[in-house]
Amino acid sequence: MIRNAFQLFRQHWKLTLATIIVLLIVGVLLVVVSATVWEYTNSTEFCGTTCHTMPPEYAAYKQSPHARVPCVDCHLGQESFLEAFPRKAKEIRHVYYALSKDYEIPIYVRSLRPARETCERCHNPAKFSADSLKKIVHYRPDPENTPREIFLTLKTGGGRRSEGLGRGIHWHIESEVYYLSEDDLHQKIPYVK
Numbered sequence: 001m002i003r004n005a006f007q008l009f010r011q012h013w014k015l016t017l018a019t020i021i022v023l024l025i026v027g028v029l030l031v032v033v034s035a036t037v038w039e040y041t042n043s044t045e046f047c048g049t050t051c052h053t054m055p056p057e058y059a060a061y062k063q064s065p066h067a068r069v070p071c072v073d074c075h076l077g078q079e080s081f082l083e084a085f086p087r088k089a090k091e092i093r094h095v096y097y098a099l100s101k102d103y104e105i106p107i108y109v110r111s112l113r114p115a116r117e118t119c120e121r122c123h124n125p126a127k128f129s130a131d132s133l134k135k136i137v138h139y140r141p142d143p144e145n146t147p148r149e150i151f152l153t154l155k156t157g158g159g160r161r162s163e164g165l166g167r168g169i170h171w172h173i174e175s176e177v178y179y180l181s182e183d184d185l186h187q188k189i190p191y192v193k
């Protein structure tokens with residue numbers, strides 16, 4: 001068998017070599033094209049303009065503190081390609097929905113990655129942040145447009161409970177929170193523990 005193959009190769013070595021080279025080139029091209037498609041479909045422009053018809057989210061995003069964080073960092077997670085690929089492949093049905101206009105506006109997120117895998121990759125929950133003061137100015141509808149100021153103290157908090165912290169707005173990171181909701185969008189929450 002091996003000798004036969006060897007003889008065959010000797011007789012047609014030019015053809016065999018050409019076939020191997022062509023296959024190699026096609027293989028390399030396939031890898032380059034797939035990598036480019038993967039990168040492009042992960043780009044912020046693709047998510048914000050091409051794929052979904054979501055100008056409002058895109059406009060808000062570009063003005064946000066996260067304007068340099070790619071959409072996929074939060075919506076797909078920051079794991080390796082091997083974990084991210086099947087996750088994204090599952091959502092390919094969105095292409096069909098978008099093309100056939102089979103969706104309702106506003107669009108809701110149904111499967112955002114947990115905060116541990118997204119927000120907490122950049123924001124360290126062990127860090128305690130001091131209170132911040134916010135001033136909101138309203139103007140009365142009188143001839144002078146008299147200003148009225150509201151001062152709010154935001155207790156950002158965070159930190160570890162073992163260090164006597166873990167309170168404030170980020171209290172939920174150190175504490176287990178359970179809730180029951182009555183509707184799909186979790187707007188009615190009759191029970192919290």
Ligand code: HEC
Pocket residue numbers: 044047048054057058061066069070071072073074075107108109112
């Ligand atoms: C810093 C993390 C983060 C980034 C970056 C991000 N998103 Fe989101 N996105 C969220 C969170 C959190 C929600 C709310 C999910 C929920 O309500 O359960 C959300 C909700 C959405 C929704 C649902 C509709 C809505 O307004 O609630 C859409 C659509 C969306 N994002 C699109 C995008 C697009 C497009 C980009 C990039 C241009 C992007 N997001 C970037 C975290 C992010």
Ligand code: HEC
Pocket residue numbers: 065066069073074115118119120121122123
């Ligand atoms: C890839 C990194 C990254 C991820 C992921 C990320 N953030 Fe941020 N976030 C930042 C950076 C950097 C800033 C600071 C931007 C600035 O100060 O201008 C920030 C700022 C913020 C702020 C302060 C906003 C303000 O007005 O000052 C909040 C709140 C916040 N992030 C919440 C979240 C939440 C919630 C998530 C997850 C849904 C998240 N972030 C995911 C990098 C990230």
